[in-house]
Each structure stands twice: as structure tokens, then as C-alpha cells.
Amino acid sequence: MFFHIFLERNMLLHPRHFGPHLRDKLIAKLMKDIEGTCSGRHGFVVAITGVEDIGKGLIREGTGFVTFPVKYKCVVFRPFKGEILEAVVTMVNKMGFFAEAGPVQIFVSNHLIPDDMEFQSGDVPNYTTSDGSVKIQKESEVRLKIIGTRVDATEIFCIGTIKDDFLGVINDPGAAS
């Protein structure tokens, strides 16, 4: 789920940036540092939409670095248990398949794939129904439900299922081509 929230961070700025474009430099550094990171608490920071406030800088003794408390608004993405997501399959193996929904990695084990889909090894490993109408392979788009999340300080990993109503392949590249 996406959220648009305020966050705060102390930015450390090198003295060489002190000059007429200090503020721009600070914001550029903030974006470079923050965007794409993941915190266990808020999830993935997708984008910074604005800087709300930059506080007074504090010069560190000895180094000359300055810390600025920066308050900024950003879009974060955090997966939840029970959430339905659309994801792109990245890898298929005998144990199940991996998929990505933006920055989030999701693993769907073969027990959570419908029973009528069987693993087919070969050049392009895939899961296929007995009649061959539905095929899950690399680059397939699937709709899945998250049934578990493991949130570390810097990483979120999810387990999904497609063994439920209205879940499964939503766009099969094999069928389209």
C-alpha cells in the first residue's frame, strides 16, 4: 500500500557545498540518499515529493561537516499481509516462483500455486495448467495475495499465494506473442 507521509532526517553536508546553491545541493543529496531505500517501519521510499523545512545547520567539530535536520514529504510503499498485489515474475523453479512488485520481492511456493498447475522444466521453466491455457513463466504478470511479510531493518520480503479466487496470471506474454 502506498502512503504519502512526512519524514525527517539529519543530512550531513560536506563543507565544499557551502555556497550559493547549498539548499539545492542538500535536496539533491537527500533524494540520492533516500529514494529507493527501505526502512522496516515505513517501507520503501518511492519518491520525495517536497521538502517541507530545513532547520538550522550544526557544524561538527573537527570535520567541518554540517548536519541539517530536513523535514520532507515522500511516497512510501509498504506491503501488508492480506494485500492483493500485481507483480512480475522474475524467476521460476521447482520450489515455486519469485515475483517483483516494484521494489518488493515476493516468493510464491509451489504449495500456494493452484493444484492444477504443474511445473515444466526446460529452457523456459514454467507452471502450466493441464490444458495449457494458463502459463506462468518469467515476465508473466500475476495477481497475488500476500500471506506473510518479513520486515528487516533494510529489507522487506513477502510470501504470496495465487491459490484463491481471482488470483493468478493477468497477462501471459507467451499467449500474447
Next chain:
Amino acid sequence: MSSFEPFNRLVRLAARAFYDDITMKGDNQPKTGRGDNRGMAVVVLDALTRRQWVREEDLAKALKLHSKQLRRTLRFFEEEKLVTREHRKETAKGVKIYNAAIAATADGQQPVKEGDEKNKIHTHSYCCLDYAQIYDVVRYRLHRMKKKLKDELDSRNTIQQYICPNCGKRYSAFDALQLVSMIDEYFHCENCNGELIAESDKFAVEEMGDGDDNARRRRREKLRDMLQKMEEQLKPLMTQLARVKDLAVPEFGGLLAWEARVQATARVIGDSNASDSKSSLGQGYGGTPMPFLGETRVEVALPGMDVKEEDTGLDTKSASMKVLPPWMIKKGMVLTKEQRGEVKAGIETAQSLYTTDEKKPGAEKEEGKNIQDEYLKAYYAALVKRQEEQEAASRKMQEEGETYKASAAEFSNGIGELTDRQVGMKSKRENDENDNVYWEDSTSTVSGNVGETFKLADLNAQPEASGDDEEDIDWEEG
């Protein structure tokens, strides 16, 4: 009634299935044997199936429960979406409206009590079963129960566990990213690089047959057992649900709407003769949602004719007696006029038309009669179809002419008498044009008794009819 019964049965079944064991207890009350009120929920629901909208105090009194206790139960049911409640501030008058409605459902009579009116305002709560919602709620509940059990049985939402057969190290699916190897498509142990096995696999269970697995298997067994038991025990409920599926759900509407409807029904019922009221009450009771009730009533009016014909025995008596107390007529009148739709009126005229035709061949000589007939003809000239009917009727009458001629002597006497009466009647009725019901009775009698046996009685009745007829016309014109 018929449309209610399956739903009531559904409610009763659901009550016993799901609310049998619910205790309605305040959190601060200690759990004592005395305060054990399990099963009360069932009693309340059962009581509600026998009622429509009911004031909660009345329900409490009827069930001999404390009103607080009842309210707690009802609030619970409201949360469960089985019951709709309505609260309103009302004076004694509002209570009276409700009482009237209740009385109407009870015996089809509307007590008209005016009098002591206190302006004290109380908040009264009313409650009523919400059948449509109950149906959905019960279905949803069953669905959730089944789904939960089945999900657990299929270990659908459980995180897969993996075991390394070499070193016995366990992994969960969360570690999948680290375990996946680039060489082949299996997971590999971080310690010994052995191939991992999904825990629920047969092989793994055999290999690692420890207590944990046994417990898991027992749990599965238990789940399956539970599911089966559920299917079995809730079977009646499910069949009832299936039975109810295609039936129209009875709806009472809001409290106000319900009151209005019940009273309207009561008026309609009070209108038709009292002996009839029981059966027609059933009609109104189990009947359609209230906005349509009026219409339904009009449609029913056709079969209602049959009913009246069945009742002719009674009616003939009254017709032959003929002298109805004026107060009685009046009372019936007012109600009829309000309630009868256009269709009814049309039928009436048709009937009266027949009666005119019947008397026509006999009454031809009469001068006043003639004028009247002319008038009638002029009036009906526009209605071609009816004229055809007239012709048919007159033909019929000519066939029966012999019989008429046979009793010609009596006839002429009768006519002299009749005209007199007619005139008198007319003058009387011009004063009071609400005689509608009375005519109707007599007309129906006439139409009902075309048989020979009633000929004489018929003659008596005819002038009545002719009088009516004119009245009718006057009424229509005016």
C-alpha cells in the same frame, strides 16, 4: 402468511445454530449460575418471528424479561444485523398510532380512541426482524465458516517450511531468496549445501517423524472432522436457505411506513364485511411490500366478487329484510368510498347495467320508467360495448319472457308498489348519496340470483337496483 413461514423457519434455525450459546451479560457482572441466560437470544428471536414491528417494552413484558436485558440482547442482534431498530420520541399520541396498528394486525379492527392526550415525550424503541439481511448474514456466516476451515485444511495460507535432510536445519519460505541456487532449481542448505525438502512432503514426514508432525497430522484430522460435522449439523439450515432463495423476501419497511400500511389494510378490511376479515387479514399480513398493497387490493377485488357471491346467502337475507338501520349504512359508506378504486366502480356500473336490462321488458309501460330508460340509453349510447351487452341481456330476457308473463299480474302490482317506493327511495338518497355499499349488496344479490327460484325475491330486489342505478349515475356524473 405463506411467504413468512420459510423465513421464520430460517430465523429459528439460525437462532438455534448460532445464538444458542450466547450469554448476554454486562462485563462487570460476575458469572454466576443464576445470571446464566444462555438461550435467551433464541427465545427473543423466536418471539420476533411471531411479530412484526414491536415496541421493546411490550416485547419485554410479553417475554417476562427485564427491558434492560432485552435491550442488550436486541442491541447484540442489531450488531449482528438480524434486527432493525428504530427509536423515536413520541407523545402518548404516537403510542396510540402504534397501538392502533397493532390492534389492526390483531383483529382487523381499528379502535378509534380519542381522549386523554398527554404531551409527555418518551423515547420508544421498536424492533423488527430484517429478513432480507438475515438471509444474507446467515449465508455469509456459513460461507466464512466453510472457507476458514477449508483454507486451514489445505494449508492455504500457511508459510511453507523446508528441511535439510542432511543436517536437519529448518528454513521457512521467507528465506527463499537466500536459499535459491544458481546451479539448479532447488533450494540448498546454507550449511551443507544439501537439497532442501518441503516439510509437508511425504518423504520429509517419514524421515523427520517427530512429535511436531504428528501434532500437525492430528490437527488436520480434527479440522476435517470439524468440517464434516459442520456440514452435517447445519444441513437443515442450508436446505432452508436454498428453499428461501427464490422466494420474495417479506419486508415491513420502516416503522412509519409499516404503521401506515397496516392501518390502511385495517381500513380496507374493516370495509369488507366483518365475517370476512379473518381471511383477508391473512392476505394483508403475508402480502406484498406495503406500497403495492393498495393496488393488490384492487386486483383482488375480482376474486373478491366471488367471495361476495359465496356470501350471498347472508346478503340475500339482509336484502330481503331490506330495512337496514341508517347508522349502519352510513358507517359502511364512508369507508367504501375512500377505499374502492375505479375498477370496482366500473364493475358496479356493469352490474347495475344488467339489472336495468332485466327490469326493462317488464317496466316498459311505465311512463316515468320510460323516461328513465331513455335517459339511461342516452347515457350509455357512447359505450358501444356495453350496449352490446345490453342487447345480449335483453335477448336473454326475452327468452325468459314467458316466465315474466306468467307472473304478470303479480308483476303489475309489484310495479305500482315499486315505483312508489322508488320515488321515496330516491328522494331519500338524494339527501344522502353515500348509500353505495347498500346498493352494492343488493346489486350483487341480483346478479347472483338469476335463477328462477329467486324470481319473486328478485322482483323485490329489482326496484332497489333501479333506484341504485340512477343513484349510481348521478354519482358518477357528479
